[in-house]
Amino acid sequence: MNARSIEFIKDGRLTFPLYHATSTLFRESILKRGLGGHDPIRELKVIELLRKLIEHEIFHPLKDGLWFYLESMAKQKVTDGANWQHGQVYLTTSRWTANNYSKHKYGSELITETLNLYLKLGSPTCFTAEDFPVLNLLASDPQPVVFKLESVPVSILAGEKGNDVNEVVAVYEKFLQEDSQDENFNFLSSLESYNICFRMLRPISI
DSSP, rough: OGGGGGGGGEETEESSOEEEEHHHHHHHHHHHHHHHOOOOOHTTTTTHHHHHHHHHHSSSSOOOOOOOOOOHHTTOOBOOOOBBOSSOOEESSSHHHHHHHTTTTSSSSHHHHHHHHHHHTTTTTTSSSTGGGGGGGGGGGOOOEEEOSSOOBBGEETTTTTHHHHHHHHHHHHHHHHHTTTOOOOOHHHHHHTTEEEESSOOOOO
């Protein structure tokens, strides 16, 4: 493939696949409602529980301290180095990255880290599944799932941090055009190594 043959977008859709990691907990809902068709973070009151657990830790400090990124998660911050916002669906060009994210037991980094903190604090009885339904997931045995999406419409995407998707595409198109001059260049392999991440703005059928 030479530099002139690289095409990121055709007829308003990406020319390469994207991947999304989750778990069997959400598989049926995704197949029924579409990817992004409902927000389990809001439904299960995950952020509310995380914030309460962080407050609880102040009075019941962990011996090894609170994990540094949990407060950023609780505040749903986007920093220069990382995106700690949750609730929308994120997609990546890298199967390896998606497989790595699928290691989050409960299909979501935020859910998994919140439940891990709850357990690390000794499962405090002041927090109940009635108030925080995410605690019901502790009784489940989910398995990892990775969805592969082909020809995703650019109109439903933003950059990972909410920035304009066309700016993201333009940056990586430039990198890929330069890389393509190597005789061993492979478009999909290069996308894997760059790990371009996107945020979905609207649901999509699977």
